[in-house]
Amino acid sequence: MFQTKIAGLGSYVPEKVVSNDDLSKVMDTNDAWIRERTGIEKRRYAEKHEQTTTTLAAEAAKVAVERAGIELTDIDCIIFATLSPDYYFPGCGVLLQRELGITGTEIPAYDIRQQCSGFLYGLQMADQFCKTGLYKNILLVGAEMHSMGLDFSTRGRGVTVIFGDGAGAVILQPTEDKSKGILTTKVHSDGTYAEKLAFLNPGTHGGYHLDKQGVDYDFGYDKSIEYGEIFMTPGMVENGHIYPQMEGQAVFKMAVQKFPEVIKEALDAVSLAVTDLDMFIPHQANLRISQFVQKRLGLSDEQVHNNIQKYGNTTAASVPIALTEAWEAGKIKEGDLVCLAAFGSGFTWGSALIRW
Ligand code: ACO
Numbered sequence: 001m002f003q004t005k006i007a008g009l010g011s012y013v014p015e016k017v018v019s020n021d022d023l024s025k026v027m028d029t030n031d032a033w034i035r036e037r038t039g040i041e042k043r044r045y046a047e048k049h050e051q052t053t054t055t056l057a058a059e060a061a062k063v064a065v066e067r068a069g070i071e072l073t074d075i076d077c078i079i080f081a082t083l084s085p086d087y088y089f090p091g092c093g094v095l096l097q098r099e100l101g102i103t104g105t106e107i108p109a110y111d112i113r114q115q116c117s118g119f120l121y122g123l124q125m126a127d128q129f130c131k132t133g134l135y136k137n138i139l140l141v142g143a144e145m146h147s148m149g150l151d152f153s154t155r156g157r158g159v160t161v162i163f164g165d166g167a168g169a170v171i172l173q174p175t176e177d178k179s180k181g182i183l184t185t186k187v188h189s190d191g192t193y194a195e196k197l198a199f200l201n202p203g204t205h206g207g208y209h210l211d212k213q214g215v216d217y218d219f220g221y222d223k224s225i226e227y228g229e230i231f232m233t234p235g236m237v238e239n240g241h242i243y244p245q246m247e248g249q250a251v252f253k254m255a256v257q258k259f260p261e262v263i264k265e266a267l268d269a270v271s272l273a274v275t276d277l278d279m280f281i282p283h284q285a286n287l288r289i290s291q292f293v294q295k296r297l298g299l300s301d302e303q304v305h306n307n308i309q310k311y312g313n314t315t316a317a318s319v320p321i322a323l324t325e326a327w328e329a330g331k332i333k334e335g336d337l338v339c340l341a342a343f344g345s346g347f348t349w350g351s352a353l354i355r356w
Pocket residue numbers: 028029030033034037038116157158159161162197247248249251252255284285286288289313315343344345
């Protein structure tokens with residue numbers, strides 16, 4: 001069995017900066033509310049018609065490939081995590097393969113969901129593929145272009161102000177050197193809360209889950225839908241049921257419970273303790289959640305890297321962007337113990353421990 005190492009990492013955020021004040025010009029919100037509740041000061045939006053989730057991913061991937069010292073054609077597997085794909089199908093994995101100009105390699109391209117935990121789920125998959133030696137240069141990316149799917153009216157303000165666009169990528173390789181690399185990964189889910197943070201339409205659900213769970217139809221459905229209405233009716237569009245919805249307080253409550261739990265689980269699995277951690281990179285859900293978890297773990301400000309203030313919540317991209325940024329800033333050094341953790345829609349959550 002091999003161990004898995006991160007051979008290269010990269011990130012990309014689009015140039016367009018959107019401040020809280022910019023959002024307050026199109027909806028009833030304000031800088032103070034957003035900063036106080038989420039810590040977010042601004043976010044980036046990709047250029048519509050010119051950029052997509054896949055093109056953002058390609059930018060990050062090229063940096064990771066260069067830093068790994070390999071060629072694009074050396075990539076032998078793509079794992080793409082996103083909740084904002086370019087198309088309903090096919091997924092972004094094959095689009096990224098094409099964007100990178102490596103269709104001729106005919107490598108496998110996986111698309112995974114798991115939203116905010118997507119990168120952690122992808123990391124566990126890639127780790128197993130490397131351990132067995134199945135692939136030698138796996139490209140794992142998390143990328144989002146939320147800006148095309150948010151409700152920019154006041155109706156959507158509770159969700160829209162939180163999210164931003166961006167991408168992060170890593171190249172994972174098997175190594176015989178057991179002194180560094182991924183020590184363990186833990187991932188979990190609990191579908192009880194599937195509708196607490198969700199983007200329901202378009203979809204085939206036909207109201208089924210909402211009926212069973214006793215969820216109000218105002219949450220996102222129109223029972224008049226007919227076969228062939230591409231999973232969506234004009235009424236659903238009118239009522240804003242084509243946007244993400246979130247019960248913020250339920251998410252907060254579960255997140256602050258599951259983050260410490262899954263980090264402790266990973267540390268226990270490799271007989272290490274919180275005091276052994278050098279750097280903690282939490283999914284950038286909300287600065288208040290990160291601060292709560294930091295306090296619970298007893299970590300100093302220097303041991304935690306947050307950048308939600310600049311980029312908002314970039315879902316599957318947030319962990320690899322923050323990891324890359326912390327590494328570029330020299331905050332992660334050879335031999336450091338790095339912990340990654342995420343929690344999000346599903347609910348799904350996970351953690352990873354990496355000896356750098
Ligand atoms: N600007 C101004 N006012 C707003 C905004 C906004 N952007 N959004 C909502 N409000 C209003 C509401 O309408 C409500 O007004 P009312 O009292 O007149 O009805 C008031 O502010 C309070 O709304 P709540 O939703 O109760 O606000 P809350 O204090 O719960 O804060 C928040 C919302 C920040 C989302 C909070 O619940 C939270 O931090 N939840 C954690 C979830 C999270 O961070 N998710 C991130 C994405 S998910 C993930 O990555 C895991």
